Amino acid sequence: MKIIEANDYQDMSKIAADYIMKKVSTSPNIKLGLATGGTPTGIYSNLVADHRENGTTYRGVTSFNLDEYVGLSGTDPNSYRYYMDHHLFDHIDIQKENTFVPRGDMDNIQDGCAQYENLIQKRNGIDLQILGIGENGHIGFNEPGTSFESKTHVVQLTHSTREANARYFNSLEEVPTEAVTMGIGSIMKSREILLLISGEQKREALKKLFTGDVDESFPASVLKNHPYVTIIADKAAIGDLKVHS
Numbered sequence: 001m002k003i004i005e006a007n008d009y010q011d012m013s014k015i016a017a018d019y020i021m022k023k024v025s026t027s028p029n030i031k032l033g034l035a036t037g038g039t040p041t042g043i044y045s046n047l048v049a050d051h052r053e054n055g056t057t058y059r060g061v062t063s064f065n066l067d068e069y070v071g072l073s074g075t076d077p078n079s080y081r082y083y084m085d086h087h088l089f090d091h092i093d094i095q096k097e098n099t100f101v102p103r104g105d106m107d108n109i110q111d112g113c114a115q116y117e118n119l120i121q122k123r124n125g126i127d128l129q130i131l132g133i134g135e136n137g138h139i140g141f142n143e144p145g146t147s148f149e150s151k152t153h154v155v156q157l158t159h160s161t162r163e164a165n166a167r168y169f170n171s172l173e174e175v176p177t178e179a180v181t182m183g184i185g186s187i188m189k190s191r192e193i194l195l196l197i198s199g200e201q202k203r204e205a206l207k208k209l210f211t212g213d214v215d216e217s218f219p220a221s222v223l224k225n226h227p228y229v230t231i232i233a234d235k236a237a238i239g240d241l242k243v244h245s
């Protein structure tokens with residue numbers, strides 16, 4: 001795992017956006033894996049600003065999002081489809097039909113999971129996967145204990161994850177209890193992974209990632225087994241951890 005140190009959240013977002021823009025410019029048909037949550041919003045606003053100012057085009061890009069809440073339709077402002085449209089897709093020239101977010105409102109959610117997994121493989125997999133990390137080490141919504149072999153599946157969200165995400169809802173009770181997520185095995189098939197870590201509240205997670213064992217009790221630790229991972233972390237997340245040996 002290679003790590004790039006950023007000064008702060010803005011700097012991390014800019015470095016990550018530049019990294020993605022360069023990849024999109026050199027590989028116009030790139031397949032991106034995208035994340036939601038607080039961490040990537042700064043990246044997306046940088047991509048939108050660059051598209052407006054410099055015209056970087058996304059016409060050939062395909063995207064697959066990591067996850068979606070069960071029970072929310074794509075028009076619900078708390079759904080991740082809505083988030084992606086609002087923060088990115090509606091402001092760049094990506095073809096909407098080439099943007100995929102798992103469906104949380106299907107009648108047969110298990111079939112939906114299998115279809116999503118097949119779709120990614122049918123399109124020959126993800127070239128560059130963007131990831132955030134939960135304070136408990138989750139990636140996507142793969143909570144501690146999830147099998148490293150897992151494919152797209154339905155998960156029960158932990159209390160801590162629901163609490164962390166309650167800031168987007170009116171109350172904790174409104175936060176869905178289940179989500180669809182790409183599995184850890186699905187994520188590991190990506191050819192390259194870019195992991196973003198920002199803020200003091202993620203310091204323990206970053207430390208565990210660097211110093212702990214590869215173990216299913218800390219999902220992100222699996223990334224140590226991936227051949228091509230770049231972490232962009234800011235000073236607040238790094239703290240006094242020695243990230244370069």
Ligand code: F6R
Nearest residue numbers: 035036037038039132133139140
């Ligand atoms: C979001 C996702 C999650 C988040 C993680 C961190 O699509 O898959 O794993 O990346 O929960 O969330 P933030 O960025 O809000 O701290």
